[in-house]
Amino acid sequence: MSSGINLVRGRQGGQLEKQKKILKTVRTISALLLVFIVLLSVVFFLISAMSPINSLQDQEKKLTTDLLTSKNKAVKLLLIENRVKEISTIQSGTSHFDKTVSNITQAIPSSISVDSFSLDKTSLVLTAKSDSLYSIDLLLNNLSDMVGVGNFIEKITVKELVVDPESGLYTVSLLLNLL
Amino acid sequence: MNSEFKLNSLKHLFDENTIKILYHRHKAYVPSVVAILLSFVLFFFVILPQVQYVFSLHDKEKEVKDRIGVLEKNIRFLSSINETDLESKLKVVSLALPPEKDFTTVMSGISQASAVAGVSIGDFIFQLGNISSNTSPSTSKASNNSAKAEINVPSIEITLNISGGLDSTKRFVEELSKGFPLSDVKSIQLNGNSAKVSIAFFYRPFPPLQLDGGTEISPLSQKDEALIQTLSSSVNLQPLQDLQIPQ
Numbered sequence: 001m002s003s004g005i006n007l008v009r010g011r012q013g014g015q016l017e018k019q020k021k022i023l024k025t026v027r028t029i030s031a032l033l034l035v036f037i038v039l040l041s042v043v044f045f046l047i048s049a050m051s052p053i054n055s056l057q058d059q060e061k062k063l064t065t066d067l068l069t070s071k072n073k074a075v076k077l078l079l080i081e082n083r084v085k086e087i088s089t090i091q092s093g094t095s096h097f098d099k100t101v102s103n104i105t106q107a108i109p110s111s112i113s114v115d116s117f118s119l120d121k122t123s124l125v126l127t128a129k130s131d132s133l134y135s136i137d138l139l140l141n142n143l144s145d146m147v148g149v150g151n152f153i154e155k156i157t158v159k160e161l162v163v164d165p166e167s168g169l170y171t172v173s174l175l176l177n178l179l
Numbered sequence: 180m181n182s183e184f185k186l187n188s189l190k191h192l193f194d195e196n197t198i199k200i201l202y203h204r205h206k207a208y209v210p211s212v213v214a215i216l217l218s219f220v221l222f223f224f225v226i227l228p229q230v231q232y233v234f235s236l237h238d239k240e241k242e243v244k245d246r247i248g249v250l251e252k253n254i255r256f257l258s259s260i261n262e263t264d265l266e267s268k269l270k271v272v273s274l275a276l277p278p279e280k281d282f283t284t285v286m287s288g289i290s291q292a293s294a295v296a297g298v299s300i301g302d303f304i305f306q307l308g309n310i311s312s313n314t315s316p317s318t319s320k321a322s323n324n325s326a327k328a329e330i331n332v333p334s335i336e337i338t339l340n341i342s343g344g345l346d347s348t349k350r351f352v353e354e355l356s357k358g359f360p361l362s363d364v365k366s367i368q369l370n371g372n373s374a375k376v377s378i379a380f381f382y383r384p385f386p387p388l389q390l391d392g393g394t395e396i397s398p399l400s401q402k403d404e405a406l407i408q409t410l411s412s413s414v415n416l417q418p419l420q421d422l423q424i425p426q
Contacts, residue, residue: 120365
């Protein structure tokens with residue numbers, strides 16, 4: 001028997017070695033991949049397990065409970081803020097008739113007596129009497145000076161100017177359109 | 180003919196025997212290939228969701244930490260507030276703008292203004308009647324209507340007769356503007372020595388409040404404090420009523 005007989009031809013023996021190498025490589029890659037995946041999974045599991053989220057949530061609950069003890073103060077403060085806001089809105093929207101009346105009365109000379117005075121948000125009707133046409137003129141000039149000043153009077157219309165020949169009194173009726 | 184030949188070649192390629200031969204030839208690779216495929220599957224279906232979970236956990240931690248910061252700030256701030264001071268401020272602003280229709284306070288305000296202005300109030304009748312937000316017309320000298328003022332705040336409208344000339348009426352209106360509750364004169368009609376004045380007295384119920392732990396409670400601004408200070412200086416010396424603080 002010849003021990004030198006090699007039934008596997010040389011070329012096929014070379015291929016076998018190559019296949020063995022490829023198999024070894026594939027096995028190594030698969031093992032490494034599996035290990036890598038397992039390691040990644042363990043790492044991420046540990047990261048999520050070590051997260052302080054639970055203790056933070058407990059802390060938040062405790063603080064919310066503590067805040068409730070000061071609930072009354074918080075409510076009062078919020079109510080005050082609400083009231084102040086509403087009051088500011090009201091104060092900015094009111095007609096300030098006191099200022100309107102004050103401005104008008106300042107324009108009326110002392111020699112004039114006011115018969116009637118009708119004021120609303122858009123207009124003012126004033127009826128005044130005087131024995132002096134000069135005083136009426138002064139009144140008209142004073143009011144005219146106010147037109148366009150301080151966003152107060154838009155225009156003035158003299159509705160009527162009559163004289164009573166018996167008493168010598170002049171009666172003027174004015175319509176003031178307000179801004 | 181060609182297509183038939185190709186089909187037959189394909190059938191020959193994938194027939195059972197061929198597959199068996201291929202399997203026996205390469206069966207050593209099967210576990211490794213399966214392991215690689217499994218790794219990919221695990222990566223996409225386990226690892227990636229875990230990564231997303233960790234990131235979302237991080238975001239959640241940040242949110243909770245922010246809320247904790249706000250809560251601690253609110254607790255510190257509220258602890259530092261003097262409750263008595265708060266109580267008195269609330270009473271002042273509630274006198275200026277009552278939370279409900281209060282005819283007693285309105286009458287008190289009118290009396291105060293007339294006393295200071297030196298005018299006398301004619302007979303007026305409060306028609307209580309239907310205390311609701313619907314207007315109720317009245318032919319009497321004084322009527323009260325609950326209606327929304329132009330500035331969109333509920334109000335009680337009162338028309339009253341006062342005796343006095345233009346100067347007295349001016350003083351009366353001035354005193355009303357300084358007094359409580361807040362009011363707005365709607366019209367003045369003066370004839371000789373008597374005047375008819377229409378006034379709207381404002382009120383506003385307390386709003387429903389919801390305390391949200393996540394919202395920062397801030398102190399009153401300087402402007403608000405200044406307004407309260409101004410109102411405090413105008414407050415009438417009348418018994419401060421107990422207020423129903425909404426829970």
